[in-house]
Structure formats: structure tokens, C-alpha cells
Amino acid sequence: MSATLLHADLDAFYASVEQLMDSTLRGLPIAVGGGVVLAASYEAKVFGVRGGMPGRQARRLCPELRFVPGHFSEYQRLADEVFAVCEDFTPVVERVSIDEAFIDVAGSTHLFGPAPDIAATIRRRVSDEIGLPLSIGVARTKHLAKIASQVAKPDGLVVVETERESEFLHPLPVELIWGVGPVTRERLEAEGITTIGQLADADPNQLEQLLGAAVGAKVASLARNDDPRRVTSGRRVRSLSAQSANRRRPPDPDFVTRTLLHLADRVSSRLRAKHRMGRTITGRVRFADLRAVSRSVTLAEATSSTSIIAEVARELVMNALADHPEEREISLLGVAVSGLEDEALDQPALPFAARSKPVARRDLERAVDGVREKFGRGSIGFASVELRAQGVPDPFRDLAERDL
DNA sequence: TCTGGGGTCCTAGGACCC
């Protein structure tokens, strides 16, 4: 088997788009966002600015940092253009997020040449035609290709020849393995394991002891370079959720009710748009100290109803709050729906009054969906007005919940 | 003045059934 699998990853994507659209931003440390850094340019990363970082901290690290508001619909449009270029070479393109994808060119090399040449052509075309830097890793497996693209950044191409895989992999730090985050890295380091090579040599039983059966086995097999995953397009979503952080405040029942209605509305309208319903509803609360708790319940029947999801979530959150009377303030509320099923067939065209209550309610909510489709989300809705004023802009939420 | 939002998968204990 040869190296025909590509991992393509747009560099500092949101920030690169802003620099593309406004040439005066090029070469400058910029951050997309305000209260929170959603993305930082490479010039800003040099100072230690990272995505997810509070704006204040970022300013402290880099006083000349320029904050720019996001152009969220542009991000979607440009990313789609980039991966359309990839699809000129093969239909086997698996988007894993807005800014990255796996591409299997095994069936295309007889037309377009060796995989590294295809990768170089894609990079050149994306640069010439769209103007964005794209890093690509080429290897025999997904895992190696992904690591190669990380090593290639910024704006580079790294090819891992099949006969040099161990040579490439073993000196690299363990945190480059997909699934090794801060906690796992720390645990491994405590055992003296810091490189992938050391991990590959470690006793599998010891790793399972240390990390749990599943994580231990996965990490060990990736370190030993055993990764059978194929490139596939079209996985179905397994859960949908919405949450909103707020300034610390007492859990006033009225605020909780209105916020959960808004969140339930976001989740349920997405469910209805996908013709899906869910049986398990989860309510989440985060307290002032950032400790979070959740309560969930599985219903006898799946639902996509705004009012049912909102009401159940309210009960769950109220129960969670009652279990923690010592907590005086909350900092986040969330709603999730899982256990998804395809929507049941509609009830036949009974007269409105003769339909069951849930179906009548769903018809009402569908009507709301229809108005929004025509006039925009803000045109009609549940408790959305006050929520818009706080936190992250809705266009970013829309982007985060997009379908790839 | 301690960090956004949307996801996936795993674990562990308990309930319940056979």
C-alpha cells in the first residue's frame, strides 16, 4: 500500500479569511472575536494568543493585537470553495470540520499522477484561485496524514513515505496523537513517556491500566501505527445541543425558563429541519466556579417539539439546582437532545382540532420554522430578543451548528 | 473579572431481564 491519503487543513482559517478580505490586516497580529478569541492569525500566535482565550488575556500577551468582527457567512462560502477544488480530483472527500478534510486519491493517481503531486496541485490552486494557505499531509493512513499536516503548518506539504513511517512518527511528542489531550499527556509523562516511539514500546497492559481500556488500546494502536480507518463521507449526527454562557448570576427561575426556551427552540428547529426527533433530553448548568452538572431523562417517545424539550429541560435544570443549594450563582445553561430517530410519518390530514395535541403543537412550530425561512431567524421566535444581547453572536452559533 | 459553542466517545454503577 502506498501513501494516497491526504489530510488538508486550512491555516488559522477565520483569521486568514479576514486578512484575505482586508489587505491592511496582512502581516499583522489579529484575532477574530472580542470577549473571546475565536481564531488568531499566525502573527498573533507568535505571542501565545490562542483560540478560546479570553480577550483580556490575549491583549495582555500581545498589546498591538487587532480584534476584528467575524464574517461568518464568508467562512462557510470560502471553505466550501476550497474543498470543491479537492473534489476535482476525487469524490472521496470527508469533511471533518469547516476547515479540514480527509481526501483519498487512491483511485485518481492514474489520471492525475502520484498523491504528492495532487497535493501540491491542490495547494497551488487554493492559493491562486482562492488566496488561502492550505497545509496538506500525505500518508498511508488517516492518522499519519493528520499528523503530517500538523507538522506541515503553516502553509506546507509533508509526505510520509510508507517505508519511513516509524522514522517520522517515533520522535514526535505524544500529544500529536489524535485523542491525547492534556490529561492523557500528563498521565503518560508521569510514566516517563513523552514521545510516540516510547509509547509504541510501552506495555499495552500498563497503558490500559493507566488510561482505561478504550483509550489505552486506541492510543497504543495509533502509536504502533495501526490505523484501519477509511475515508467516508456522510456520517449521521447522534446528538444536538445548544448552550449559552452568561455573566455569573443567581439562578432566577424566570431567567432559567426563558433561556431554556430559547435554547430548546434552537435545538428543536434544527431537529425539525433534519426530520429527526430525540428521546433523551439533557439539561446542563454550570456554576460560578465553572463546575458543571447535568441531569437527563429518556422519554417513552421521541420528540422534536420546542415546548416539550423546553419544559423537560426546565424540570431537569430545576432538579439539578435543587441538588446544589449551596451554589449561589450560575454561569451557563444548556440543552441537549440525543437518542435520535428519524421522524415518524406525519399523521394523515385530519382536521386540525382532531389531531393529537403533540401533532398540533408540531404544526404550530413548523409554521414558525416556515416564517423564519422566509424572513430570517429574528423575525419570529421564543424569548430570543433578550438573549441576543449577550455573549457570542448568533451568526457564529449558526456557523458552529452548520452541516458540513 | 478564571474560558465560547457544538460535537463524539467512554466509564461506571444501577436497574432489570433471562
Place this chain on the structure above:
DNA sequence: TCTGGGGTCCTAGGACCC
């Protein structure tokens, strides 16, 4: 009557990814 094992579902929490 007691003991045992296996399987599945549910719930709460956690690690990790983009």
C-alpha cells in the same frame, strides 16, 4: 432458597476534538 452470569438500557460525568 440462594447463587451466578450475561446482556441491555439508563444516568452522570469526563476527556477530547474543532
